[in-house]
Amino acid sequence: MSDDGLEAFDSLSAGKRIDDDANYQWRVAARPVANVVPSDFRWTVTDIPEPRDGEVLLKTHYLGLAPVMRFYMQGTGAAGERALEPGDVIHGRGVAQIVKSRHPDWQEGEMVQGQLGWQTYKVSAMTAQEKFFKMPKNGLPAALGSGVLGMTGLSAHAGLFGCGDPVQGDRMLLSGAAGGVGSMVSQMAAHVVGCEVVGMAGGAEKCAFIRDHGCSQAIDYKSEDIEESLDALMPGGIDLYFDNVGGETLAACLDRLRMHSRIVLCGSISEYMREQPFGLVNYTRLRATESRMQGFFVYNHLHKWERVMDDLAGWIDDGRLQPVQDIEDGFQNMPRALANLYYGRNVGIQCCSVRGEPEHWN
């Protein structure tokens, strides 16, 4: 994909800035057809809302970006959130500080993460649907709450441990290894469990990156023949495949399973960019090898939140998990940061610094 599409976002950001005197928002202007384009977004400025009894006022510091956001905008309501209509503020989880509270359970000054939407302030009754959690006071940067210590971290942990049942020595294949979930899964699999991880990423730069983040071998899917590379790097086959892309890569993996292999279906970004959905013919290969293909969805794992965050923070502390977030600076650049995901440019978790670290939160 060329860069042209991404450069078109420069004029969308140009001249926009935020301040503390108003609520700045990005809304759906039109439903994206394929990848998002600048005209899909609308910038609005409103008054900062006032919380009523049982509500709080949240001030946004960081917002995370995820491929699923395009589905929200397309109105397909994927992944546990309400489908958006043109005119709606775009969904987005992130880190905020409570600047006013009329809610007994949430105190002024507390840092939280949850569903904020693409806006610089939000009034919320902190409903279950918004999935707010208090940020742990562990001295780590607040930015991590929009990714590594947020829903992306929970995804990576739930997918790898809750679904993949990794064992030391497993020969693991990981697609989307340079992405948000991928860059965490590779490090946890290699450094926490002791798997031998072969990662897939697009381009020499990303392949170098994933070799520094848990992958002992890298396959550049843009320049290599995936089947040939798998045969060369994993001649004995695959014990565990963590699938972030679906499609032909999944099919290639099904043809190379070892006995009792596990396939974790996490994402299928290749499907998002495809006009005709991919039909998986060789799913029957699960039979001869007694293998399983299992899906998971992060919102079904919320009950593990505290334990998972403790795990992740501990591994960051002891150096086994290096947090990788690709931070776009400035709320005005949110649309470009989202488009960036589909161009396969970002490394690690894509997020946006709306107004940087808060002065006090720990």
Place this chain on the structure above:
Amino acid sequence: MSDDGLEAFDSLSAGKRIDDDANYQWRVAARPVANVVPSDFRWTVTDIPEPRDGEVLLKTHYLGLAPVMRFYMQGTGAAGERALEPGDVIHGRGVAQIVKSRHPDWQEGEMVQGQLGWQTYKVSAMTAQEKFFKMPKNGLPAALGSGVLGMTGLSAHAGLFGCGDPVQGDRMLLSGAAGGVGSMVSQMAAHVVGCEVVGMAGGAEKCAFIRDHGCSQAIDYKSEDIEESLDALMPGGIDLYFDNVGGETLAACLDRLRMHSRIVLCGSISEYMREQPFGLVNYTRLRATESRMQGFFVYNHLHKWERVMDDLAGWIDDGRLQPVQDIEDGFQNMPRALANLYYGRNVGIQCCSVRGEPEHWN
């Protein structure tokens, strides 16, 4: 499919009979293109072979038939057996009596089951590859060793219990419910575990049959719209799908999964009859429901043999498992019995009585 193809087998059987004075065999004459036709088979008569040291002479009583046999004949070597060449005796497991033994572990007079091939006598060194087991002396008919108390029974048990993890109250869908594996799975799921089983079969007669064998509801896939019937009979969705057919039925099931559902991939006879393989698009539905699709292959479960046979014989004794074998009489009719499987005519396990029950075996 019309009957014409099946009637063509009458002239193949005509005038053929077996006796104890020779070894009668069915061999591959030509590789089947789609379904088997009479000209794919060749009848040969040879001398009864003589066992050498370490070998036994086996006299065949029953042979089981399975859809996979066509793959053997086509030379694709599916399902753990060597691919056949034209001229080879066709693979087939069944029940035999040892009539001469020069092997220390196998005694004259013992009844065994294992890989006999389509022939009335066999000399064997009883290798691991042939997977011979002694028939249990439980007073049950020897014929059951070619099906219910044979590899079909092990398949049904390993698939349901080893792979499906059924729980009392599970809403279970079972395709191929009138078939060999299916008619056992339905009864074990309903009467041993306490699942609510909806079965699928072709035609009113088979649907009546499966309602008498564990299924509380039946879907006639030949006359009903599968998706409509599933919505009507299983409005809350599916906890467990035991898949004997693959294709569109599997896809319909994936769209109707409950949380933490399990799909057991046992067979895909619909694939055997299809010119273009079916591409499964909605495998991604495993994600939102945290479901898994798992395959198994019976030869990986041989270590469970004795325990499984004890289970099955016990359930036959207490009436929870009614053995259903569709016995074709006469070795000369083996080709027709195999073709019958693809015409969807048989109910229960298809087998052939080569020379009936032995006089003494228990």
